[in-house]
Amino acid sequence: MSPSGNISEEPLMDRLLFGDNQFFGVNHMSEEKARSQQMQFQDMSAILDVLDDAYDLGLRTFMCTTHDRIGELCDVARSSPDRYPDLQFHPCMPYAHKYADAVTENGIIGAMRRFVPDTGYLDAARRGTASLARKEINGLTSLLIDAEMKMFEGLRTPVVWLQNVVVDLLLGLGFKDAFTIFTEHIRSRYGAEPGFITMNLPALLDLLDEVGIENPLVCANINKIGFRMSGGIESYRRALETRSFRAVAMSVFASGAIPPDEAVQWVCEQPNITSIVFGASSRRNIRGTKELVDRYWHDGPSRTGRP
Amino acid sequence: MVRVAVVGLGKMGLSHLALLNAHPDADVVAVCDSSGYLLGVLGKYTGIQTYADINKMLAAEDLDAVVIATPSSLHAPMVRTVIAQGVHVFCEKPFCLDDSDGLELALAAERAGLVTQIGYHNRFVGAFREVKRLLDAQAIGRVTHVLAEAYGPVVLRQQGSTWRSKKTEGGGCLYDYAAHPINLVNWFLGEPTGVGGTRLNKVFSRETDDEVLSTLYFENDVSSQVSVSWSDESVRKMTTKITVWGTGGRIYADRQECQAFIRSDQPLDGYRKGWNVRYTTELSDPVYFYLRGEEYSAQLDHFICRVSSVTVDGENTFASAVQTDRTLSLMIEDAVKGASTTATTAMRGVTTREVSTPDRSEDQSRPRATVRLQRQARLLADKVLATIDRWRDRK
Numbered sequence: 087m088s089p090s091g092n093i094s095e096e097p098l099m100d101r102l103l104f105g106d107n108q109f110f111g112v113n114h115m116s117e118e119k120a121r122s123q124q125m126q127f128q129d130m131s132a133i134l135d136v137l138d139d140a141y142d143l144g145l146r147t148f149m150c151t152t153h154d155r156i157g158e159l160c161d162v163a164r165s166s167p168d169r170y171p172d173l174q175f176h177p178c179m180p181y182a183h184k185y186a187d188a189v190t191e192n193g194i195i196g197a198m199r200r201f202v203p204d205t206g207y208l209d210a211a212r213r214g215t216a217s218l219a220r221k222e223i224n225g226l227t228s229l230l231i232d233a234e235m236k237m238f239e240g241l242r243t244p245v246v247w248l249q250n251v252v253v254d255l256l257l258g259l260g261f262k263d264a265f266t267i268f269t270e271h272i273r274s275r276y277g278a279e280p281g282f283i284t285m286n287l288p289a290l291l292d293l294l295d296e297v298g299i300e301n302p303l304v305c306a307n308i309n310k311i312g313f314r315m316s317g318g319i320e321s322y323r324r325a326l327e328t329r330s331f332r333a334v335a336m337s338v339f340a341s342g343a344i345p346p347d348e349a350v351q352w353v354c355e356q357p358n359i360t361s362i363v364f365g366a367s368s369r370r371n372i373r374g375t376k377e378l379v380d381r382y383w384h385d386g387p388s389r390t391g392r393p
Numbered sequence: 394m395v396r397v398a399v400v401g402l403g404k405m406g407l408s409h410l411a412l413l414n415a416h417p418d419a420d421v422v423a424v425c426d427s428s429g430y431l432l433g434v435l436g437k438y439t440g441i442q443t444y445a446d447i448n449k450m451l452a453a454e455d456l457d458a459v460v461i462a463t464p465s466s467l468h469a470p471m472v473r474t475v476i477a478q479g480v481h482v483f484c485e486k487p488f489c490l491d492d493s494d495g496l497e498l499a500l501a502a503e504r505a506g507l508v509t510q511i512g513y514h515n516r517f518v519g520a521f522r523e524v525k526r527l528l529d530a531q532a533i534g535r536v537t538h539v540l541a542e543a544y545g546p547v548v549l550r551q552q553g554s555t556w557r558s559k560k561t562e563g564g565g566c567l568y569d570y571a572a573h574p575i576n577l578v579n580w581f582l583g584e585p586t587g588v589g590g591t592r593l594n595k596v597f598s599r600e601t602d603d604e605v606l607s608t609l610y611f612e613n614d615v616s617s618q619v620s621v622s623w624s625d626e627s628v629r630k631m632t633t634k635i636t637v638w639g640t641g642g643r644i645y646a647d648r649q650e651c652q653a654f655i656r657s658d659q660p661l662d663g664y665r666k667g668w669n670v671r672y673t674t675e676l677s678d679p680v681y682f683y684l685r686g687e688e689y690s691a692q693l694d695h696f697i698c699r700v701s702s703v704t705v706d707g708e709n710t711f712a713s714a715v716q717t718d719r720t721l722s723l724m725i726e727d728a729v730k731g732a733s734t735t736a737t738t739a740m741r742g743v744t745t746r747e748v749s750t751p752d753r754s755e756d757q758s759r760p761r762a763t764v765r766l767q768r769q770a771r772l773l774a775d776k777v778l779a780t781i782d783r784w785r786d787r788k
Contacts, residue, residue: 115650259435260439264438289682313674318679
């Protein structure tokens with residue numbers, strides 16, 4: 087594995103991050119829209135065109151899942167360093183459907199066998215009796231993370247995110263050690279900052295406090311209508327005002343339920359938001375969002391090490 | 394605080410466990426599963442008490458409620474065990490593979506005054522709730538037809554090694570997928586008086602069905618058509634769709650949105666004549682904790698609230714799920730019969746030339762004895778239902 091982004095050399099977190107939901111038919115508004123986007127981005131060239139537009143409009147960070155097709159994109163980025171000299175990736179793992187489908191097909195243990203190389207870690211699982219020691223859990227988690235990170239080899243990945251379906255499952259279960267295991271591995275192996283995506287921001291901040299992860303990077307829905315802001319919009323506002331964490335706002339348009347101007351203005355008025363992540367399918371929409379953010383946010387790019 | 398335990402730690406069991414653990418009024422005191430490995434990890438890292446045997450768990454723990462998310466064939470015996478202990482119970486869908494079990498258990502729970510619920514989470518999806526609200530308000534007049542669909546990419550090749558690929562365990566597209574849209578149809582229209590033209594097609598699976606097609610007949614000439622496949626890779630994840638036609642318009646809904654075409658000049662409040670679209674952003678109520686969809690939290694919240702107040706009535710009770718079990722049983726029985734009007738019959742009047750009977754698939758050559766047994770079971774079930782009614786009247 088090649089050295090990835092180093093946080094001491096990468097103090098800046100872009101204000102605007104480009105997301106990838108639109109490329110894979112993820113649309114929280116309409117299944118019809120999701121299908122038409124899947125058709126639009128069937129060919130890699132269509133995805134690349136939009137990414138080129140985003141890059142040319144000044145977006146440098148691509149926050150993406152670890153979908154197989156992102157691997158193809160990484161190949162392109164690696165082979166044309168002159169085209170994208172400042173491009174950096176924020177991988178979001180795991181690509182949950184891959185695992186969920188495997189669990190449906192093979193059961194939990196069967197799915198793990200499929201994704202974890204045969205290293206003996208699963209011997210205990212095969213016997214079906216022993217419980218795994220912390221060392222073994224560490225080993226398994228590292229293997230899963232490394233498998234997901236392989237496609238980004240040689241590319242800059244200053245932040246690695248854990249997807250909300252996993253964060254919120256672990257949060258609900260109270261599986262606290264998982265957060266420190268992820269954090270330690272991402273920092274030591276990739277020299278990157280761990281990030282956590284959640285739909286339950288206040289509850290997650292409590293847990294991260296408890297396990298001693300300081301000033302964490304957390305990505306959550308933050309929008310004017312409180313859509314999927316579990317714990318309530320008021321508790322999100324209180325968290326933004328009083329707690330020490332770096333917030334990345336997603337779903338700021340609430341899947342299109344809020345007019346763009348109103349949505350961006352509101353988010354930019356909230357205190358202590360580090361970045362906004364958004365997806366768009368056309369140059370026009372990317373430019374539109376970028377112009378709105380430039381208009382309502384005047385203080386330039388934020389530092390990741392914000393106090 | 395409701396003291397609750399979760400039995401069965403597959404995908405749904407783990408999800409329920411996380412959601413219950415996060416619920417402000419629930420206290421998860423134990424989990425039970427047959428995998429020692431999973432129990433070991435959970436016990437060690439979350440501190441929850443673990444059991445490999447449900448009977449030992451029930452004997453050792455003082456429980457208000459149990460959530461069962463085991464493979465479907467274990468639902469009936471486990472629910473029976475839990476009810477016998479006087480404990481409230483939430484069980485994953487489908488309820489029972491044999492609908493007479495379902496009736497017996499619904500009756501037993503009702504007698505014991507227990508809170509029951511089945512995990513048909515679509516009844517907690519904002520868009521489907523809106524359909525129900527519109528139909529109850531007769532927003533599209535008299536309903537004439539309902540199209541119930543579900544598609545998803547579960548079985549895309551000839552393999553599979555879990556209980557979901559085994560008919561005897563309650564696997565297959567009928568129980569796993571079709572049960573969802575059919576349960577919605579039961580919610581909107583009640584229980585069908587009959588079914589016809591059912592096909593349980595194998596596409597890739599060796600033992601179970603991958604496609605489910607059927608026509609459900611209801612009173613007053615209302616009908617519903619069911620089209621379901623779990624072998625459809627064109628959709629990213631399971632998608633359930635309902636379309637309802639009525640004398641006063643049409644409603645379409647999936648989990649993201651509800652589109653209604655209203656003909657009336659005086660539509661419901663908030664609606665206009667012509668097209669109306671409501672999205673999940675306005676149809677979903679906020680939940681206490683979010684994991685994969687508001688509906689999963691909302692259904693458990695409903696259950697925990699009902700247990701807290703011992704409210705037997707509610708959404709998705711055993712009695713309501715029995716309607717779906719019975720509909721599925723009718724469809725299995727119907728699928729055995731094959732085409733009701735065959736080319737042979739149709740042509741008999743036209744030509745004297747002998748027309749060969751088309752080959753029957755394995756599904757359709759089910760032994761007649763099985764069919765007879767199923768009919769007897771249904772007769773018995775009807776008797777039990779009548780007993781329930783009589784018992785209710787006496788009460």
